[in-house]
Amino acid sequence: MQQGASVPADIVEALASAERRARSARRRRLLLGIVLPLLLLAVWQLSGRNGTLFGGALPTPERAFHAWWAWAFANPSPGLNPYLGTWFDTVIFSTIRVAKGFGLAILVGVPLGILVGWSRVAAASVDPTIQLLRPIPITAWLPITLAIFGIRDFGAVFLIMLGAFYPIVINTTQGARDVEKTWIRAAQMMGASRLDVLLRVVLPAALPSIFTGLRLGLGIAWTAVIVSEMVAVKSGLGYVMWDAYYVGRMDIVIADMVSIGLLGYLSDRLIVLLETWALRWRRIQSFNG
Amino acid sequence: MGSISFQRVSKYYPGKSIVRALENVDLKIDEGEFVALLGPSGCGKSTLLNLLAGFENTSGGDIAFEGFPVSKPGPDRGVVFQEAGLLPWLTVWNNVVFGPKVQKKPREDYEARAREILTLVGLDGFHDALPAQLSGGMRQRVGIARVLVMQPRALLMDEPFGALDAQTRLNMQQLLLDVWQRLRTTVLFVTHDIDEAILLADRVCVMSARPGRIVENIPITLRRPRSIDDLTSPEFIQFKARIMKELRSHLAEH
Structure with a gap:
């Protein structure tokens, strides 16, 4: 310079x-x-x-906006009209389900993906099962989920987890598989144990792919929460949407759709923010050749 | 400390026709000796280094480090890679203390030394920089520093300056000469640069390809301490002429 x-x-x-x-x-x-x-x-x-x-x-x-305004800010009437002042509670119900299901998907998907990408034994024993189950859409899991968990929260959370799990595990696997050989050799040469190599080399090296998986998985999580709330539970944006459709409140349906879009967008921004922070090292460019 | 011995070492790679990367290589390196492996690309010189580092297994023969057979990589044999191979998400400092950290050494055992070594390789004030912010030469300085901080008993260097421009390469060669003059560690240095091999080494082992083997051992008796000024001395030119003749005669065989 x-x-x-x-x-x-x-x-x-x-x-x-x-x-x-x-x-x-x-x-x-x-x-x-x-x-x-x-x-x-x-x-x-x-x-x-x-x-x-x-x-x-x-x-x-205009009418959809007015409906949303009342849904969000009007005083809740005792029992008669469910679309007055209940929007925040509804949003929170869905958001918590997404957070739980998505969190579980990360907790299972990331370690499993790292393992499958890193170890040939793990890949041989787990990968075929994942690939066989993956083509079954989460909607096809609805009946069996209802049969096992009934109309309860965990059914919805399970479906969200399942939906988000696949993109997370597959992208993490890819990331762990593509780690530069020199990085691993360097770590081993410096005395790193197998666990050190996994946690200090493979995991950070796979982070860019992991974040791709997280973004895709979160998108599916929002799809899954709506679908499962329509059938498996009695609260949340999905439940309200189906309910509003049945009673002909299409203005609420539209407001509901926009709410989902907004939440999906905001949560995606959150992941991107996290990604930008965690991957600062990738954006920094050389300042002297 | 730091003695190395290869006995009838072979390495084959499977394929349509089996690749004979190394065949019956014998090489003994004494404690504190600086040996350069010189040869064309594809002659197996990097393979030889990788075997000693423990990154790959031999197909036959024995490799011993300080009298014990080599089985896996370890901090007693510090490797400097061609493109440095730094972990890009770690700062210079964290790259350098990675070794002692994963070996669970107490901080006070290595922090002062790490600082000292970073000064020695000219990286004061760059502790918090990321590898992407450094030039190729500076990155390789970090690659050397992170190895020196572990106090290895041998340095294995795999064309460490091959990717650098001519000016930077001279600087790095001088740096390595100065560092080695102080530490006197055993070094196995892989290169395809004749000048580099003569300038740095006590002995140049010339290799030929397919099958990879050592065809000539040439002791370099230039006085120490050396500097890059030696590159133009008459004795240097004599060694160079001899090695070039050697290389040419082996080229003619193929």
Whole structure:
């Protein structure tokens, strides 16, 4: 790096203006990104008659928003209307299930993936089972889950765990398999035990793949929580959605859908934040060749 | 301490036609001796080093380190890899103390030494840098430091400066000469660079390929301590001429 010598003023100005241009280009892209959703919302809103489309099947965005507002902030009425002031509780029910199922999936999937990727014996004895079970969609597990756990929380948590487990275990396995041989040899040369190699080399080396698995798994976890709440329990966003559909409250259905999308998006951002922090070492670029 | 012996060591790799990477290699390295293995790529010189390091098993013959057969890698034989092989998620400091840490040594046993060695290799002020922030030469300095901190009884170096530019390579060669002058550890140094082999080693073992074997042992009697200025001395040129003749005659056989 050069220091001391002052840079000519015209070059400083040129660099600054290039930076300004880049910043305004970024702002333009951001604006372009929100044009399409706003347009769609406007078309949807304007084609409604008396707040609905398709003969009452689809409420306008405005009506869905009002329904959500009441669902979230109105005073809960005693027993009669379940869509007043219950949104936060509902969201928390679903979020806790996702957290439990996703957490269990990590607890099982990451160590198992590391082991399968690292040891040939583990791969030979476990991998075929995983690959055979994987094509069975979690929806196909619903009846057997209900039969075993009944209409109880653990059934839902189990389905979420199962759904999130596959992408986590498969990506972790891939990451553990692709570890640079030199890193492992270096660790062994420095006296690392087998456990040291797993925890201090294979695990951190596999982290980028693990995070890919976590993001995919979390997406499936939100799918799984809705599906399982529709059938296996009597609370949460999935339960409310199905219930609202039965009583014809399509405005609540729409508000529910948006809530799920929002939660999925926010939880994904959370993982990305965690990933950015845990993988700082990958983003740092050389500053001297 | 640090003596090495290869006795009729062979290494074959399976395949459509079996690869004879090494065949009946005999090599004895005394305690404190600096030996360079010189040969074209594919002659099995890195394989020989990997066998001694314990990364791979022999197909036949015996390898002994300090009189005991080699079975697995260990901190008594410090390996410096071609591309340094640092753990990219660890800082320079954590890369250097990785060895003592996993060996569960008490901190006070190694921290002062680690600091001293980082100064010795010119990395003061880079303790908290990540490998990606360092140049190739600096990375290799860390690779050397993390080995020295374990106080190994032999250094195994696998073309450690092969990937560096000419200027950096000279700096690193000088650094290694200075370090070795102080420590006098046994060194097995793999290279395909004739100048490097002569400059650094007490003895140059010339290898030929398919099957890999040692065809010539040439003692380098240049005075110590040496420096990169020796690269242009008349004695140096004489050794170089002799080794080049050697290499050419073995090339002609193939």
